[in-house]
Amino acid sequence: MRKHIVAGNWKMNNDLAQTETLISELKHQIKTSNAEVMIAPTATNLWQAYQTLKDNTVIEVIAQNMHFAENGAYTGEISASMLKSIGVNTVILGHSERREYFNETDDILAKKVDAALANNMRVIFCFGELLEDRKAGNEETVVGNQIKNALFHLKAWDFKNIVLAYEPVWAIGTGETASPEQAQDMHAFIRKTIADQYGYEIANDVSILYGGSVKPGNAKEIFSKPDVDGGLIGGASLNAEDFFAIVNAF
Ligand code: 13P
DSSP, X not given: OOOOEEEEEOOSOOOHHHHHHHHHHXXXXXXXXXXXXXXXXXXXXXXXXXXXXXXXXXXXXXXXXXXXXXXXXXXXXXXXXXXXXXXXXXXXXXXXXXXXXXXOOHHHHHHHHHHHHHTTOEXXXXXXXXXXXXXXXXXXXXXXXXXXXXXXXXXXXXXXXXXXXXXXXXXXXXXOOOOHHHHHHHHHHHHXXXXXXXXXXXXXXXXXXEESSOOHHHHHHHHTSTTOOEEEESGGGGSHHHHHHHXXXX
16 A cells, blocks of 8 residues: 655664664654654664564664575575564665665565565665766666566565665765655656556555655655655654654655
């Protein structure tokens, strides 16, 4: 079902004490919400975050990454069933930082998506073009291929557990945001890409989030666009007041 979602991707920030502090501030601020609210602490703090929020009906704890294998000789990695076993039911996959710094390819991401879905997890699947792609006018080709290569082997019903997140790489952590019109144009293209393959019934049900320098000052305008169903928030999710203001933009 298409929903409004605001998810905070904390990336590699916040040790245990900082995680506890930020969560207690968020619990205090976010009592109700018109959007689903999620936070993605670093892996070592997921268990504690989950324990602190398990009776909280507003904020869901989600993971930033996982491996595609069920278990085995993958030193340093975490599987879907491990996440599930500590109460984590949603995972971010395909973030541009994973693609760039950890060489995650479309093929690897397709396997990760399959593993998450096989474990009844929900996936926030990220993609987005580089600045050079946009300058060359290739952004739709790049984004279309990222979606097709990692997701088009799925069955239509799998999309009930897929959330899409368009994050233009040039807007991540740069302070430069896609304009609301650029975001809307790309989100409409993404929805059409899904519709061409699976039909509009499926495409209209998929939530498509925007990520890239979303702040309290620009969230409302970006979220007001018809194909923007929410945001994946990096830097601003590390500050309780800012994140609260973005959640409240809905
Ligand atoms: P910023 O909000 O810091 O630009 O990060 C966006 C992002 O990468 C969320 O996943």
